[in-house]
Amino acid sequence: xxxxxxxxxxxxxxxxxxxxxxxxxxxxxxxxxxxxxxxxxxxxxxxxxxxxxxxxxxxxxxxxxxxxxxxxxxxxxxxxxxxxxxxxxxxxxxxxxxxxxxxxxxxxxxxxxxxxxx
Numbered sequence: 001x002x003x004x005x006x007x008x009x010x011x012x013x014x015x016x017x018x019x020x021x022x023x024x025x026x027x028x029x030x031x032x033x034x035x036x037x038x039x040x041x042x043x044x045x046x047x048x049x050x051x052x053x054x055x056x057x058x059x060x061x062x063x064x065x066x067x068x069x070x071x072x073x074x075x076x077x078x079x080x081x082x083x084x085x086x087x088x089x090x091x092x093x094x095x096x097x098x099x100x101x102x103x104x105x106x107x108x109x110x111x112x113x114x115x116x117x118x
Contacts, residue, residue, distance in 0.1 A: 029111055072084065
């Protein structure tokens, strides 16, 4: 896919990926930092509406570089050449999520993947 290619072209290694339907409990845990926002219920409902494809990427500086590859959360503020800048138009459906820090990535990986899936 386009998203996978962009990460691979930067030299990152895809170490885990699966297609799954996320439970409400998992999504509420994943997006707990947004639970007080007015859009939180609709975010959870949207994310439950179909399959998602969580991935784990490995490589030097992948969290920071991944944020650049993804672009700004609001597609209208994302630079051309970023995933959101090229492929998204709606902030509520911005195609992808990227961890904001290594500690967040570790927590999110543990939410989405069993150890034997890594």
